[in-house]
Amino acid sequence: MRVLVCPQEFKGSLTAQQAASAIARGARRAIARSGVAGCVVERPIADGGPGTLDLLAAAPAARVRRVAVTGPLGEPVSARLALLPRPEGTPIAVVESAEACGLARLPAGRRDPARATTRGVGELLARAFDAGAREVVIGVGGTATNDGGSGAARALGLMLRDARGAPLAEGGGALGDLARIERAGGPGPPGAFRGAVLRIAVDVQNPLLGPEGATATYGPQKGVDAALAARLEVGLARWAARCREDLGVDAAGVAGAGAGGGLPLGLLAAAAAGGAEARVEGGAALVGEAVGLASAARRSDLIITGEGRLDEQSAFGKATSYAAALAASAGRPCLAVCGELTSWPPGVLDAEAAGAGRSDEEAMRRAEPLVALAAERLLTRYLASGGA
Helix, strand or coil: EEEEECCCCEEEECHHHHHHHHHHHHHHHHHHHHHCCCCCEEECCCCCCCCCHHHCCCCCCCCCEEEEEECCCEEEECCCCEEEECCCCCEEEEEEHHHHHEECCCCCCCCCCCCCCCHHHHHHHHHHHHHCCCCCEECCCCEEECCHCCCCCCCCHEEECCCCCCCCCCCCHHHHHHHEEECCCCCCCCCCCCCEEEEECCCCCCCCCCCCCHHHHCHHHCCCHHHHHHHHHHHHHHHHHHHHHCCCCCCCCCCCCCCCHHHHHHHHHHHHCCCEEEEEEEEEHHHHHCHHHHHHCCCCCCEEEEEECHHHHCCCCCCCHHHHHHHHHCCCCCEEEEEECCCCCEEEEEECCCCCCCCHHHHHHHHHHHHHHHHHHHHHHCCCCCCC
């Protein structure tokens, strides 16, 4: 029996690598006790959110650099970018939006979604172009922002002005005053942006606007209350309208445009203005392709995936739903381990919560042994049901 273990990070407690190791440890115990001959293969994954850079930067000869960029509230922060070599000599760059403007950078008392900016993400891309990259993978997710990527677009050569012609303030709270968008020149060396390829890896499939959009769905975790939500939604709608009218970029039908507080729209707008190619992709599929997950699934008898919380959002582009879909395509059963369990996506046969009956503090503090125990219980149950 060959078991493929492919979780994403357990947010706030375990990296994808740590989660894979813990699940594999529990799975090996269950297999050993059952008497079934088997092996366990670890293949951690990511979905475009935090952890994407770490996984892709594990490639041979990859180089990771630290650069200073603008943080979510305007202060300088140190952020990483990775350069992955290619045979033709031009590296692929990997950046993660959370490195520049991640929610984890701000304690709850400092979160300010009206002012928070994605400018640092655009600055990371500019540094990637400086390093010679012509293709950049941008992991979108885990941000403290709700500015529709307008900050990133400004760092990449756009100017946003109000009706008086004055530059707009940073943050989603100012977008309601946007009157026009101007091209102000590209980032990095002259012409570096033109002809570049931006692969925007999203961790959800939510649209930009509406009841399932960026503000309504993810605003509350960033500190958005009802009054501010209305203002931010108006601002995003205004930003989307100006992008459509001034640049010909329409985000209305783009699945995943609501990821990262609408960050994909700003990247699409900057690319259109600067002569670059940009496309929004499912981050889980992009990372899965890079680590050979589909072929690994076909060579396995059982897939075990997982994430910190399995709920209704897990079906919207998360790595767990991607792993379950690959398992179904390969005709293999799929199980899931999580920290907290509300529901699980289609294709997952059974799931086990590591934090069941534990306080949040204990579940986070003892995440590794608890996840290993949950995996052991889950696989023991599966084997007892005749699943081997």
